[in-house]
Amino acid sequence: MKILLIGNYPLDAIISMDIFASMLENYLTKVGHQVRIVCPNPWFGKLLSSPNSLRKWLGYIDKFVFFPAQLRQALSWADIVHICDQGNAVYVKYLGNIPHVITCHDLLPIRSGLGEFPQYRTGWTGKQFQQMVMRGLNQAHKIACVSEQTKSDVLRLSSLSESAVSVITMGLNYPYTPMKATESQPRLKALGIPENYPFILHVGANHWYKNRLGVLEIFHQLILQLQQPEFYLVMVGKPMTDEMRQFIKTHNMTQKVIELVEINNENLRAIYSSATALLFPSLYEGFGWPIIEAQACGCPVFTSNRSPMNDVGGEAAIYIEPEQPKETAEEIICNLPTLEKLKSKGFVNSQKFSAEKMISDYIELYQQAINEKYENKVKII
Known part of the structure:
Protein backbone atom coordinates (compact mmCIF):
# COMPACT_ATOMS: atom_id res chain seq x y z
CA MET A 1 0.00 0.00 0.00
CA LEU A 172 5.83 0.81 23.03
CA ASN A 173 7.50 3.63 21.11
CA TYR A 174 11.05 2.56 22.03
CA PRO A 175 12.66 -0.77 23.03
CA TYR A 176 12.49 -0.06 26.74
CA THR A 177 14.15 -2.77 28.86
CA PRO A 178 15.81 -2.78 32.29
CA MET A 179 19.24 -1.14 32.24
CA LYS A 180 21.99 -2.59 34.41
CA ALA A 181 23.18 -0.42 37.28
CA THR A 182 26.72 -0.32 35.85
CA GLU A 183 25.30 1.51 32.83
CA SER A 184 22.49 3.49 34.45
CA GLN A 185 24.41 4.96 37.38
CA PRO A 186 26.86 7.02 35.28
CA ARG A 187 23.90 8.36 33.31
CA LEU A 188 22.03 9.31 36.49
CA LYS A 189 25.11 11.01 37.88
CA ALA A 190 25.50 13.06 34.70
CA LEU A 191 21.84 14.09 34.98
CA GLY A 192 22.30 15.29 38.55
CA ILE A 193 20.39 12.49 40.28
CA PRO A 194 22.09 11.62 43.62
CA GLU A 195 23.71 8.20 43.51
CA ASN A 196 22.23 5.26 45.42
CA TYR A 197 19.30 7.21 46.89
CA PRO A 198 15.62 6.40 46.34
CA PHE A 199 13.53 8.64 44.10
CA ILE A 200 10.00 8.85 42.76
CA LEU A 201 9.68 9.56 39.04
CA HIS A 202 7.08 11.49 37.08
CA VAL A 203 7.04 11.74 33.28
CA GLY A 204 4.70 14.16 31.53
CA ALA A 205 3.91 17.51 29.97
CA ASN A 206 2.18 20.52 31.52
CA HIS A 207 -1.36 19.96 30.28
CA TRP A 208 -3.76 20.62 33.13
CA TYR A 209 -5.01 17.02 33.18
CA LYS A 210 -1.48 15.68 33.75
CA ASN A 211 -1.83 16.93 37.34
CA ARG A 212 1.84 17.84 37.77
CA LEU A 213 1.08 20.18 40.64
CA GLY A 214 -0.69 17.20 42.18
CA VAL A 215 2.54 15.22 41.82
CA LEU A 216 4.32 17.85 43.91
CA GLU A 217 1.55 17.84 46.51
CA ILE A 218 1.78 14.06 46.82
CA PHE A 219 5.56 14.21 47.10
CA HIS A 220 5.31 16.87 49.81
CA GLN A 221 3.04 14.55 51.78
CA LEU A 222 5.53 11.73 51.23
CA ILE A 223 8.34 13.82 52.70
CA LEU A 224 6.24 14.75 55.73
CA GLN A 225 5.20 11.17 56.41
CA LEU A 226 8.43 9.35 55.52
CA GLN A 227 10.76 11.72 57.35
CA GLN A 228 13.54 10.30 55.20
CA PRO A 229 16.18 12.97 54.50
CA GLU A 230 17.54 11.48 51.28
CA PHE A 231 14.44 10.95 49.16
CA TYR A 232 13.91 12.71 45.84
CA LEU A 233 11.40 13.46 43.10
CA VAL A 234 12.54 13.46 39.46
CA MET A 235 10.27 15.37 37.07
CA VAL A 236 10.87 14.51 33.40
CA GLY A 237 9.17 16.37 30.57
CA LYS A 238 8.43 19.99 29.80
CA PRO A 239 9.87 22.82 31.92
CA MET A 240 7.89 23.31 35.10
CA THR A 241 5.36 26.13 35.35
CA ASP A 242 5.76 29.17 37.59
CA GLU A 243 3.05 27.77 39.85
CA MET A 244 4.98 24.52 40.26
CA ARG A 245 8.23 26.35 41.02
CA GLN A 246 6.49 28.50 43.60
CA PHE A 247 5.03 25.41 45.28
CA ILE A 248 8.51 23.85 45.49
CA LYS A 249 9.96 27.03 46.97
CA THR A 250 7.12 27.55 49.44
CA HIS A 251 7.40 23.99 50.76
CA ASN A 252 11.21 24.00 50.94
CA MET A 253 11.62 21.23 48.37
CA THR A 254 14.19 22.92 46.14
CA GLN A 255 16.89 20.39 47.05
CA LYS A 256 14.47 17.47 46.71
CA VAL A 257 12.98 18.02 43.24
CA ILE A 258 15.10 17.39 40.15
CA GLU A 259 13.85 18.79 36.84
CA LEU A 260 14.92 17.11 33.59
CA VAL A 261 13.65 18.61 30.36
CA GLU A 262 13.03 16.41 27.30
CA ILE A 263 15.86 13.92 27.81
CA ASN A 264 16.72 11.19 25.30
CA ASN A 265 15.32 7.67 25.37
CA GLU A 266 18.40 5.97 26.79
CA ASN A 267 18.62 8.39 29.68
CA LEU A 268 14.91 7.90 30.31
CA ARG A 269 15.44 4.13 30.25
CA ALA A 270 18.17 4.55 32.86
CA ILE A 271 15.85 6.58 35.08
CA TYR A 272 12.94 4.14 34.72
CA SER A 273 15.30 1.28 35.56
CA SER A 274 16.56 2.99 38.72
CA ALA A 275 13.45 4.70 40.12
CA THR A 276 11.68 3.48 43.23
CA ALA A 277 8.43 3.91 41.31
CA LEU A 278 6.67 5.96 38.65
CA LEU A 279 3.98 8.30 40.00
CA PHE A 280 1.45 8.99 37.26
CA PRO A 281 -1.63 10.61 38.87
CA SER A 282 -3.29 12.02 35.74
CA LEU A 283 -6.86 13.24 36.03
CA TYR A 284 -7.58 12.15 32.45
CA GLU A 285 -5.61 10.48 29.66
CA GLY A 286 -6.06 9.15 26.18
CA PHE A 287 -3.71 6.25 26.88
CA GLY A 288 -0.73 6.86 29.19
CA TRP A 289 2.51 5.77 27.50
CA PRO A 290 4.73 6.23 30.61
CA ILE A 291 2.84 3.44 32.39
CA ILE A 292 3.99 0.73 30.01
CA GLU A 293 7.39 2.34 29.44
CA ALA A 294 8.06 2.11 33.17
CA GLN A 295 6.76 -1.44 33.44
CA ALA A 296 8.96 -2.54 30.54
CA CYS A 297 11.98 -1.27 32.50
CA GLY A 298 10.99 -2.99 35.74
CA CYS A 299 9.74 0.20 37.37
CA PRO A 300 6.67 -0.20 39.64
CA VAL A 301 3.78 2.13 38.83
CA PHE A 302 1.37 4.15 40.95
CA THR A 303 -1.34 5.61 38.75
CA SER A 304 -4.91 6.87 38.88
CA ASN A 305 -7.76 4.48 39.47
CA ARG A 306 -9.48 5.85 36.37
CA SER A 307 -9.88 4.66 32.81
CA PRO A 308 -7.75 4.30 30.74
CA MET A 309 -4.90 4.27 33.29
CA ASN A 310 -6.31 1.27 35.15
CA ASP A 311 -6.86 -0.53 31.83
CA VAL A 312 -3.31 0.12 30.63
CA GLY A 313 -1.70 -0.74 33.97
CA GLY A 314 -3.75 -3.92 34.35
CA GLU A 315 -2.98 -6.01 37.41
CA ALA A 316 0.61 -4.77 37.42
CA ALA A 317 0.04 -1.28 38.86
CA ILE A 318 -1.11 0.16 42.18
CA TYR A 319 -4.05 2.52 41.86
CA ILE A 320 -4.55 5.77 43.74
CA GLU A 321 -7.00 8.67 43.83
CA PRO A 322 -5.11 11.51 42.08
CA GLU A 323 -6.87 14.34 43.89
CA GLN A 324 -6.16 13.02 47.40
CA PRO A 325 -2.44 13.77 48.06
CA LYS A 326 -2.35 12.71 51.72
CA GLU A 327 -4.11 9.40 51.11
CA THR A 328 -1.99 8.73 48.01
CA ALA A 329 1.21 9.30 49.99
CA GLU A 330 -0.03 6.85 52.61
CA GLU A 331 -0.78 4.30 49.88
CA ILE A 332 2.71 4.67 48.40
CA ILE A 333 4.39 4.27 51.80
CA CYS A 334 2.25 1.24 52.59
CA ASN A 335 3.35 -0.47 49.37
CA LEU A 336 7.05 0.47 49.35
CA PRO A 337 8.16 -2.79 51.05
CA THR A 338 6.45 -4.99 48.45
CA LEU A 339 7.14 -3.10 45.20
CA GLU A 340 9.61 -5.75 44.04
CA LYS A 341 6.70 -8.14 43.49
CA LEU A 342 5.23 -5.82 40.86
CA LYS A 343 8.23 -5.95 38.55
CA SER A 344 7.55 -9.34 36.93
CA LYS A 345 3.87 -8.47 36.54
CA GLY A 346 4.87 -5.22 34.88
CA PHE A 347 7.09 -6.98 32.36
CA VAL A 348 4.24 -9.29 31.38
CA ASN A 349 1.71 -6.47 31.12
CA SER A 350 3.95 -4.23 29.00
CA GLN A 351 4.41 -7.01 26.43
CA LYS A 352 0.72 -6.73 25.55
CA PHE A 353 1.49 -3.36 23.99
CA SER A 354 3.93 -4.18 21.21
Whole structure:
Protein backbone atom coordinates (compact mmCIF):
# COMPACT_ATOMS: atom_id res chain seq x y z
CA MET A 1 0.00 0.00 0.00
CA LYS A 2 0.92 3.63 -0.50
CA ILE A 3 0.19 5.21 2.87
CA LEU A 4 0.12 8.97 3.35
CA LEU A 5 0.49 10.05 6.98
CA ILE A 6 -0.71 13.52 7.96
CA GLY A 7 1.51 14.71 10.78
CA ASN A 8 1.45 17.72 13.08
CA TYR A 9 2.63 21.27 12.52
CA PRO A 10 6.31 21.17 13.62
CA LEU A 11 6.18 24.40 15.62
CA ASP A 12 3.38 23.03 17.81
CA ALA A 13 6.04 20.68 19.23
CA ILE A 14 3.59 17.99 20.29
CA ILE A 15 6.33 15.45 20.89
CA SER A 16 4.14 12.41 21.57
CA MET A 17 2.30 12.91 18.26
CA ASP A 18 5.58 13.31 16.37
CA ILE A 19 6.82 10.08 17.95
CA PHE A 20 3.63 8.29 16.95
CA ALA A 21 3.89 9.41 13.31
CA SER A 22 7.54 8.32 13.20
CA MET A 23 6.59 4.93 14.66
CA LEU A 24 4.03 4.42 11.92
CA GLU A 25 6.47 5.44 9.21
CA ASN A 26 9.28 3.22 10.48
CA TYR A 27 7.28 0.07 11.16
CA LEU A 28 5.05 0.27 8.08
CA THR A 29 8.15 0.71 5.91
CA LYS A 30 9.78 -2.31 7.57
CA VAL A 31 6.88 -4.56 6.56
CA GLY A 32 7.06 -3.45 2.94
CA HIS A 33 4.63 -0.54 2.55
CA GLN A 34 5.43 2.79 0.93
CA VAL A 35 5.00 5.63 3.40
CA ARG A 36 5.16 9.39 3.17
CA ILE A 37 4.56 11.97 5.91
CA VAL A 38 3.08 15.32 5.01
CA CYS A 39 2.59 18.17 7.46
CA PRO A 40 2.18 21.96 7.28
CA ASN A 41 5.42 23.79 6.52
CA PRO A 42 6.18 26.50 9.11
CA TRP A 43 6.74 29.38 6.73
CA PHE A 44 4.91 32.18 8.52
CA GLY A 45 5.26 30.57 11.93
CA LYS A 46 9.02 30.94 11.73
CA LEU A 47 8.69 34.67 12.18
CA LEU A 48 9.83 34.18 15.77
CA SER A 49 10.26 37.87 16.47
CA SER A 50 6.48 38.20 16.55
CA PRO A 51 4.60 38.06 19.89
CA ASN A 52 3.25 34.67 20.96
CA SER A 53 -0.37 35.62 20.23
CA LEU A 54 0.50 36.77 16.72
CA ARG A 55 2.74 33.74 16.16
CA LYS A 56 -0.27 31.50 16.80
CA TRP A 57 -2.26 33.27 14.10
CA LEU A 58 0.68 33.12 11.70
CA GLY A 59 0.73 29.37 12.36
CA TYR A 60 -2.93 29.21 11.37
CA ILE A 61 -1.97 30.67 7.98
CA ASP A 62 0.55 27.84 7.52
CA LYS A 63 -1.99 25.22 8.61
CA PHE A 64 -5.21 26.37 6.99
CA VAL A 65 -4.27 28.60 4.07
CA PHE A 66 -1.13 27.04 2.58
CA PHE A 67 -1.24 23.40 3.73
CA PRO A 68 -4.49 22.38 1.92
CA ALA A 69 -2.82 22.96 -1.46
CA GLN A 70 0.25 21.01 -0.33
CA LEU A 71 -2.03 18.20 0.85
CA ARG A 72 -4.00 18.04 -2.40
CA GLN A 73 -0.78 17.52 -4.34
CA ALA A 74 0.25 14.65 -2.05
CA LEU A 75 -3.12 12.89 -2.23
CA SER A 76 -2.77 11.74 -5.85
CA TRP A 77 -0.02 9.32 -4.74
CA ALA A 78 -1.86 7.65 -1.87
CA ASP A 79 -3.98 4.50 -1.57
CA ILE A 80 -4.92 5.39 2.00
CA VAL A 81 -4.53 8.48 4.19
CA HIS A 82 -3.89 8.27 7.92
CA ILE A 83 -4.44 11.40 10.02
CA CYS A 84 -2.19 10.63 12.98
CA ASP A 85 -3.77 13.07 15.45
CA GLN A 86 -7.50 13.74 15.77
CA GLY A 87 -6.70 17.45 16.11
CA ASN A 88 -5.99 17.40 12.37
CA ALA A 89 -9.43 16.05 11.49
CA VAL A 90 -10.08 19.51 10.06
CA TYR A 91 -8.31 18.24 6.92
CA VAL A 92 -10.86 15.49 6.23
CA LYS A 93 -12.83 17.80 3.95
CA TYR A 94 -9.84 17.93 1.58
CA LEU A 95 -9.53 14.15 1.23
CA GLY A 96 -12.46 13.66 -1.11
CA ASN A 97 -13.14 10.00 -1.81
CA ILE A 98 -9.72 8.72 -0.74
CA PRO A 99 -10.05 6.08 2.01
CA HIS A 100 -8.77 7.39 5.29
CA VAL A 101 -8.25 6.60 8.95
CA ILE A 102 -7.97 8.96 11.91
CA THR A 103 -6.24 8.00 15.14
CA CYS A 104 -8.14 9.51 18.04
CA HIS A 105 -5.91 9.75 21.10
CA ASP A 106 -8.46 11.57 23.23
CA LEU A 107 -11.33 14.03 23.01
CA LEU A 108 -10.21 16.14 25.97
CA PRO A 109 -10.01 19.44 24.02
CA ILE A 110 -13.47 18.82 22.54
CA ARG A 111 -14.89 17.88 25.93
CA SER A 112 -13.33 20.99 27.42
CA GLY A 113 -14.91 23.12 24.70
CA LEU A 114 -18.26 21.59 25.63
CA GLY A 115 -17.77 22.63 29.26
CA GLU A 116 -17.28 19.14 30.66
CA PHE A 117 -14.29 20.20 32.81
CA PRO A 118 -15.12 22.99 35.27
CA GLN A 119 -11.44 23.21 36.27
CA TYR A 120 -10.37 24.16 32.75
CA ARG A 121 -12.12 26.64 30.48
CA THR A 122 -11.69 26.86 26.73
CA GLY A 123 -11.80 30.29 25.09
CA TRP A 124 -14.11 31.28 22.26
CA THR A 125 -11.62 30.68 19.44
CA GLY A 126 -10.69 27.32 20.97
CA LYS A 127 -14.34 26.29 21.01
CA GLN A 128 -14.72 27.23 17.34
CA PHE A 129 -11.67 25.19 16.41
CA GLN A 130 -12.87 22.14 18.36
CA GLN A 131 -16.19 22.35 16.54
CA MET A 132 -14.23 22.18 13.28
CA VAL A 133 -12.37 19.12 14.58
CA MET A 134 -15.66 17.47 15.55
CA ARG A 135 -17.11 18.07 12.08
CA GLY A 136 -14.06 16.40 10.59
CA LEU A 137 -14.38 13.39 12.88
CA ASN A 138 -18.04 13.03 11.95
CA GLN A 139 -17.04 12.73 8.28
CA ALA A 140 -14.29 10.17 8.84
CA HIS A 141 -14.30 6.76 7.14
CA LYS A 142 -12.58 4.97 10.04
CA ILE A 143 -11.49 6.08 13.49
CA ALA A 144 -9.00 4.12 15.57
CA CYS A 145 -9.14 4.99 19.28
CA VAL A 146 -6.15 4.30 21.51
CA SER A 147 -8.31 3.11 24.42
CA GLU A 148 -11.81 1.97 25.27
CA GLN A 149 -12.31 5.24 27.17
CA THR A 150 -11.56 7.27 24.05
CA LYS A 151 -13.87 5.06 21.99
CA SER A 152 -16.63 5.62 24.51
CA ASP A 153 -16.16 9.39 24.21
CA VAL A 154 -16.15 9.25 20.40
CA LEU A 155 -19.38 7.25 20.27
CA ARG A 156 -20.98 9.53 22.85
CA LEU A 157 -20.06 12.83 21.21
CA SER A 158 -19.95 12.04 17.48
CA SER A 159 -22.58 10.96 14.98
CA LEU A 160 -20.46 8.01 13.79
CA SER A 161 -21.77 4.47 13.74
CA GLU A 162 -20.07 1.91 15.95
CA SER A 163 -18.81 0.06 12.87
CA ALA A 164 -16.67 3.08 11.96
CA VAL A 165 -14.94 3.21 15.36
CA SER A 166 -12.45 0.65 16.65
CA VAL A 167 -9.76 0.40 19.33
CA ILE A 168 -6.08 0.02 18.49
CA THR A 169 -3.99 0.42 21.62
CA MET A 170 -0.61 2.10 21.48
CA GLY A 171 2.58 0.08 21.26
CA LEU A 172 5.83 0.81 23.03
CA ASN A 173 7.50 3.63 21.11
CA TYR A 174 11.05 2.56 22.03
CA PRO A 175 12.66 -0.77 23.03
CA TYR A 176 12.49 -0.06 26.74
CA THR A 177 14.15 -2.77 28.86
CA PRO A 178 15.81 -2.78 32.29
CA MET A 179 19.24 -1.14 32.24
CA LYS A 180 21.99 -2.59 34.41
CA ALA A 181 23.18 -0.42 37.28
CA THR A 182 26.72 -0.32 35.85
CA GLU A 183 25.30 1.51 32.83
CA SER A 184 22.49 3.49 34.45
CA GLN A 185 24.41 4.96 37.38
CA PRO A 186 26.86 7.02 35.28
CA ARG A 187 23.90 8.36 33.31
CA LEU A 188 22.03 9.31 36.49
CA LYS A 189 25.11 11.01 37.88
CA ALA A 190 25.50 13.06 34.70
CA LEU A 191 21.84 14.09 34.98
CA GLY A 192 22.30 15.29 38.55
CA ILE A 193 20.39 12.49 40.28
CA PRO A 194 22.09 11.62 43.62
CA GLU A 195 23.71 8.20 43.51
CA ASN A 196 22.23 5.26 45.42
CA TYR A 197 19.30 7.21 46.89
CA PRO A 198 15.62 6.40 46.34
CA PHE A 199 13.53 8.64 44.10
CA ILE A 200 10.00 8.85 42.76
CA LEU A 201 9.68 9.56 39.04
CA HIS A 202 7.08 11.49 37.08
CA VAL A 203 7.04 11.74 33.28
CA GLY A 204 4.70 14.16 31.53
CA ALA A 205 3.91 17.51 29.97
CA ASN A 206 2.18 20.52 31.52
CA HIS A 207 -1.36 19.96 30.28
CA TRP A 208 -3.76 20.62 33.13
CA TYR A 209 -5.01 17.02 33.18
CA LYS A 210 -1.48 15.68 33.75
CA ASN A 211 -1.83 16.93 37.34
CA ARG A 212 1.84 17.84 37.77
CA LEU A 213 1.08 20.18 40.64
CA GLY A 214 -0.69 17.20 42.18
CA VAL A 215 2.54 15.22 41.82
CA LEU A 216 4.32 17.85 43.91
CA GLU A 217 1.55 17.84 46.51
CA ILE A 218 1.78 14.06 46.82
CA PHE A 219 5.56 14.21 47.10
CA HIS A 220 5.31 16.87 49.81
CA GLN A 221 3.04 14.55 51.78
CA LEU A 222 5.53 11.73 51.23
CA ILE A 223 8.34 13.82 52.70
CA LEU A 224 6.24 14.75 55.73
CA GLN A 225 5.20 11.17 56.41
CA LEU A 226 8.43 9.35 55.52
CA GLN A 227 10.76 11.72 57.35
CA GLN A 228 13.54 10.30 55.20
CA PRO A 229 16.18 12.97 54.50
CA GLU A 230 17.54 11.48 51.28
CA PHE A 231 14.44 10.95 49.16
CA TYR A 232 13.91 12.71 45.84
CA LEU A 233 11.40 13.46 43.10
CA VAL A 234 12.54 13.46 39.46
CA MET A 235 10.27 15.37 37.07
CA VAL A 236 10.87 14.51 33.40
CA GLY A 237 9.17 16.37 30.57
CA LYS A 238 8.43 19.99 29.80
CA PRO A 239 9.87 22.82 31.92
CA MET A 240 7.89 23.31 35.10
CA THR A 241 5.36 26.13 35.35
CA ASP A 242 5.76 29.17 37.59
CA GLU A 243 3.05 27.77 39.85
CA MET A 244 4.98 24.52 40.26
CA ARG A 245 8.23 26.35 41.02
CA GLN A 246 6.49 28.50 43.60
CA PHE A 247 5.03 25.41 45.28
CA ILE A 248 8.51 23.85 45.49
CA LYS A 249 9.96 27.03 46.97
CA THR A 250 7.12 27.55 49.44
CA HIS A 251 7.40 23.99 50.76
CA ASN A 252 11.21 24.00 50.94
CA MET A 253 11.62 21.23 48.37
CA THR A 254 14.19 22.92 46.14
CA GLN A 255 16.89 20.39 47.05
CA LYS A 256 14.47 17.47 46.71
CA VAL A 257 12.98 18.02 43.24
CA ILE A 258 15.10 17.39 40.15
CA GLU A 259 13.85 18.79 36.84
CA LEU A 260 14.92 17.11 33.59
CA VAL A 261 13.65 18.61 30.36
CA GLU A 262 13.03 16.41 27.30
CA ILE A 263 15.86 13.92 27.81
CA ASN A 264 16.72 11.19 25.30
CA ASN A 265 15.32 7.67 25.37
CA GLU A 266 18.40 5.97 26.79
CA ASN A 267 18.62 8.39 29.68
CA LEU A 268 14.91 7.90 30.31
CA ARG A 269 15.44 4.13 30.25
CA ALA A 270 18.17 4.55 32.86
CA ILE A 271 15.85 6.58 35.08
CA TYR A 272 12.94 4.14 34.72
CA SER A 273 15.30 1.28 35.56
CA SER A 274 16.56 2.99 38.72
CA ALA A 275 13.45 4.70 40.12
CA THR A 276 11.68 3.48 43.23
CA ALA A 277 8.43 3.91 41.31
CA LEU A 278 6.67 5.96 38.65
CA LEU A 279 3.98 8.30 40.00
CA PHE A 280 1.45 8.99 37.26
CA PRO A 281 -1.63 10.61 38.87
CA SER A 282 -3.29 12.02 35.74
CA LEU A 283 -6.86 13.24 36.03
CA TYR A 284 -7.58 12.15 32.45
CA GLU A 285 -5.61 10.48 29.66
CA GLY A 286 -6.06 9.15 26.18
CA PHE A 287 -3.71 6.25 26.88
CA GLY A 288 -0.73 6.86 29.19
CA TRP A 289 2.51 5.77 27.50
CA PRO A 290 4.73 6.23 30.61
CA ILE A 291 2.84 3.44 32.39
CA ILE A 292 3.99 0.73 30.01
CA GLU A 293 7.39 2.34 29.44
CA ALA A 294 8.06 2.11 33.17
CA GLN A 295 6.76 -1.44 33.44
CA ALA A 296 8.96 -2.54 30.54
CA CYS A 297 11.98 -1.27 32.50
CA GLY A 298 10.99 -2.99 35.74
CA CYS A 299 9.74 0.20 37.37
CA PRO A 300 6.67 -0.20 39.64
CA VAL A 301 3.78 2.13 38.83
CA PHE A 302 1.37 4.15 40.95
CA THR A 303 -1.34 5.61 38.75
CA SER A 304 -4.91 6.87 38.88
CA ASN A 305 -7.76 4.48 39.47
CA ARG A 306 -9.48 5.85 36.37
CA SER A 307 -9.88 4.66 32.81
CA PRO A 308 -7.75 4.30 30.74
CA MET A 309 -4.90 4.27 33.29
CA ASN A 310 -6.31 1.27 35.15
CA ASP A 311 -6.86 -0.53 31.83
CA VAL A 312 -3.31 0.12 30.63
CA GLY A 313 -1.70 -0.74 33.97
CA GLY A 314 -3.75 -3.92 34.35
CA GLU A 315 -2.98 -6.01 37.41
CA ALA A 316 0.61 -4.77 37.42
CA ALA A 317 0.04 -1.28 38.86
CA ILE A 318 -1.11 0.16 42.18
CA TYR A 319 -4.05 2.52 41.86
CA ILE A 320 -4.55 5.77 43.74
CA GLU A 321 -7.00 8.67 43.83
CA PRO A 322 -5.11 11.51 42.08
CA GLU A 323 -6.87 14.34 43.89
CA GLN A 324 -6.16 13.02 47.40
CA PRO A 325 -2.44 13.77 48.06
CA LYS A 326 -2.35 12.71 51.72
CA GLU A 327 -4.11 9.40 51.11
CA THR A 328 -1.99 8.73 48.01
CA ALA A 329 1.21 9.30 49.99
CA GLU A 330 -0.03 6.85 52.61
CA GLU A 331 -0.78 4.30 49.88
CA ILE A 332 2.71 4.67 48.40
CA ILE A 333 4.39 4.27 51.80
CA CYS A 334 2.25 1.24 52.59
CA ASN A 335 3.35 -0.47 49.37
CA LEU A 336 7.05 0.47 49.35
CA PRO A 337 8.16 -2.79 51.05
CA THR A 338 6.45 -4.99 48.45
CA LEU A 339 7.14 -3.10 45.20
CA GLU A 340 9.61 -5.75 44.04
CA LYS A 341 6.70 -8.14 43.49
CA LEU A 342 5.23 -5.82 40.86
CA LYS A 343 8.23 -5.95 38.55
CA SER A 344 7.55 -9.34 36.93
CA LYS A 345 3.87 -8.47 36.54
CA GLY A 346 4.87 -5.22 34.88
CA PHE A 347 7.09 -6.98 32.36
CA VAL A 348 4.24 -9.29 31.38
CA ASN A 349 1.71 -6.47 31.12
CA SER A 350 3.95 -4.23 29.00
CA GLN A 351 4.41 -7.01 26.43
CA LYS A 352 0.72 -6.73 25.55
CA PHE A 353 1.49 -3.36 23.99
CA SER A 354 3.93 -4.18 21.21
CA ALA A 355 4.50 -1.85 18.28
CA GLU A 356 4.28 -4.85 15.93
CA LYS A 357 0.75 -5.67 17.14
CA MET A 358 -0.29 -2.03 16.76
CA ILE A 359 1.04 -1.88 13.19
CA SER A 360 -0.65 -5.17 12.25
CA ASP A 361 -3.96 -3.80 13.50
CA TYR A 362 -3.54 -0.60 11.52
CA ILE A 363 -2.74 -2.48 8.31
CA GLU A 364 -5.92 -4.48 8.78
CA LEU A 365 -7.90 -1.28 9.32
CA TYR A 366 -6.38 0.33 6.22
CA GLN A 367 -7.45 -2.66 4.18
CA GLN A 368 -10.97 -2.48 5.58
CA ALA A 369 -11.23 1.19 4.63
CA ILE A 370 -9.97 0.52 1.10
CA ASN A 371 -12.25 -2.50 0.62
CA GLU A 372 -15.33 -0.67 1.86
CA LYS A 373 -14.61 2.23 -0.44
CA TYR A 374 -14.22 -0.14 -3.40
CA GLU A 375 -17.46 -1.97 -2.51
CA ASN A 376 -19.39 1.30 -2.32
CA LYS A 377 -18.01 2.33 -5.69
CA VAL A 378 -19.14 -0.97 -7.24
CA LYS A 379 -22.64 -0.53 -5.77
CA ILE A 380 -22.91 2.93 -7.29
CA ILE A 381 -21.86 1.63 -10.71
